Amino acid sequence: MVGDEVNQQVDLPMDPVTSRRAFLHRAGLGALALSLARCTSDAPGSSESGTRSGRSPDRPNILFVTTDYQSGMDVPAIGHRFLDMPTLDRLSREGAVFRRHYSTAPICVPARNTWITGQYPHTHGKWENIGGWVPETSPVLMTELGAHGYQTTAVGKLHLGFPDDEPLGGFDRWVSADRKGNFGAAGQQDDYAAFLAERGLVRDDYLRMGVEAPTPHVYDWAWDESWHIDHYVGARALEIVERGELREPWFLWVSFNGPHNPWDPPARCSAPYKEMELPLGHTFPGELDTKPTDHTRLRFNYTGDIPRLIDSDYRRRDQIIHAIRAGHYGNLSFIDEQMGRVIGALERRGELDDTIVLWTSDHGSHLGDHDLIHKGTHYDLSARVPFVVRHPASIPPGVRDGFSAHVDLMPTILSLAGAPLPETMEGRDLAALLTNAEASVQDEVIIEVRGNVSIVTDRWKLGLYPHDGEGDLYDLDDDPFELINRFEDGDYADVREELSERIREFSPVWPPAFSVVGR
Numbered sequence: 001m002v003g004d005e006v007n008q009q010v011d012l013p014m015d016p017v018t019s020r021r022a023f024l025h026r027a028g029l030g031a032l033a034l035s036l037a038r039c040t041s042d043a044p045g046s047s048e049s050g051t052r053s054g055r056s057p058d059r060p061n062i063l064f065v066t067t068d069y070q071s072g073m074d075v076p077a078i079g080h081r082f083l084d085m086p087t088l089d090r091l092s093r094e095g096a097v098f099r100r101h102y103s104t105a106p107i108c109v110p111a112r113n114t115w116i117t118g119q120y121p122h123t124h125g126k127w128e129n130i131g132g133w134v135p136e137t138s139p140v141l142m143t144e145l146g147a148h149g150y151q152t153t154a155v156g157k158l159h160l161g162f163p164d165d166e167p168l169g170g171f172d173r174w175v176s177a178d179r180k181g182n183f184g185a186a187g188q189q190d191d192y193a194a195f196l197a198e199r200g201l202v203r204d205d206y207l208r209m210g211v212e213a214p215t216p217h218v219y220d221w222a223w224d225e226s227w228h229i230d231h232y233v234g235a236r237a238l239e240i241v242e243r244g245e246l247r248e249p250w251f252l253w254v255s256f257n258g259p260h261n262p263w264d265p266p267a268r269c270s271a272p273y274k275e276m277e278l279p280l281g282h283t284f285p286g287e288l289d290t291k292p293t294d295h296t297r298l299r300f301n302y303t304g305d306i307p308r309l310i311d312s313d314y315r316r317r318d319q320i321i322h323a324i325r326a327g328h329y330g331n332l333s334f335i336d337e338q339m340g341r342v343i344g345a346l347e348r349r350g351e352l353d354d355t356i357v358l359w360t361s362d363h364g365s366h367l368g369d370h371d372l373i374h375k376g377t378h379y380d381l382s383a384r385v386p387f388v389v390r391h392p393a394s395i396p397p398g399v400r401d402g403f404s405a406h407v408d409l410m411p412t413i414l415s416l417a418g419a420p421l422p423e424t425m426e427g428r429d430l431a432a433l434l435t436n437a438e439a440s441v442q443d444e445v446i447i448e449v450r451g452n453v454s455i456v457t458d459r460w461k462l463g464l465y466p467h468d469g470e471g472d473l474y475d476l477d478d479d480p481f482e483l484i485n486r487f488e489d490g491d492y493a494d495v496r497e498e499l500s501e502r503i504r505e506f507s508p509v510w511p512p513a514f515s516v517v518g519r
Helices: 016-020 029-035 086-094 108-117 141-147 191-197 203-211 229-242 267-274 293-299 305-312 314-348 406-416 431-435 490-506
Strands: 061-068 096-102 151-156 173-176 250-259 355-361 387-390 398-405 445-449 452-456 460-465 470-475
Touching: 061 314, 061 406, 086 314, 086 355, 086 387, 096 431, 096 445, 108 141, 108 406, 141 151, 141 406, 151 229, 173 191, 191 229, 229 250, 229 314, 250 314, 267 314, 305 314, 355 406, 398 406, 398 431, 398 445, 406 431, 452 490, 460 490, 470 490
Parallel strands: 061 250, 061 355, 096 398, 151 173, 151 250
Antiparallel strands: 096 387, 355 387, 445 452, 452 460, 460 470
């Protein structure tokens, strides 16, 4: 097995699932991280909030914070304790932390359309990072909140495919930063592109720098930090808050591009991680030969030059993965710093405790696990993502062990806002789980990605790949890192058939109507 994860002790209680999946033997990385200069030194650390505004709690303000490529292990309170993210630490300490929250569709566009529709890909129609806006018959989160009296504002990457005649997609205002490098809405001249152009810099400048780096797509940001896309997103959100441009009740979506590649944090943020002995992912030579064919296809998607570089000299594998992870974690620390300034501004204005803060990510990333780099599978590093919710007046702090998923976010946000719940939504309202840590809303989650469908239960994870006639099955009790595929093992036939039937019962059409791009 290549690499080990670290199972540091956590301040929040560990459930049986986490203990049996203990990621790594203790390596003392937390102490090393704390001994180094913080990237997030400016983030507010106090838990004392400012004066309450005193307005009615019926329609609380809502701050929706999203990242791209952040896995559930990237929540320090329940995962990588060496991560320097004091803002997320504070939200976790003062809010509800969901330990088993899954991306319903762990690819950017499908996941984000699930956020705003409360629907599975088989309903909203977005199976891949292609296609246009959701059908007009689908109410979306922003319009439903607007109809309930909310001012809706977005800053950053939405990646939703708005049509030309509806450039705001239901928002009252969008400060757009929808591309990092060559990712996002191709050809779109967004606000961030205009910001760079005013400074004589175009995206191709730093995209070229990433391709030419010793490890492709990994480099320290070479320009003024305020020009970085994640600083831009944080700074614009901060301005909106500090200038009082939000009309109550408000919904503010702050959406960062990172830690999506290119992995490009300022050197001060990546430096501590470069010096650490980082987890390098769980895999073994030939693992992909034992897994569904679709995983091999994914290996060369997005940045195929990285696996080709590894294959050309496997002795460099650990060095390459270490560089990628140092950049990934550095990006997260930089994002946390930006978000800390926004949280601090709300606190100074006395608005923080009147605001429901939610933090999640569209999907995670493998970063070397299963010999993969990016996203798009049902493995935990790709599909299990952060979900942290803070609202002291209504949500007791602590860990939530029940299952939840992105398809549940729209009904939950509308419920918290006191808004009606459209019948078009397929997710569940998680309010009961937010207010009662012992509650259970569901005993399984379904993941749909690229025409493949998976089910996750307490013990099992089964994926069906109907267009290839393949599958994979993992016993999470015995194999927490999802390495040994039991799909063809006769000893597991009964489990395979039972879970397969549950997937087929869930799916309105079998096999799902989907054609994989590139076949």
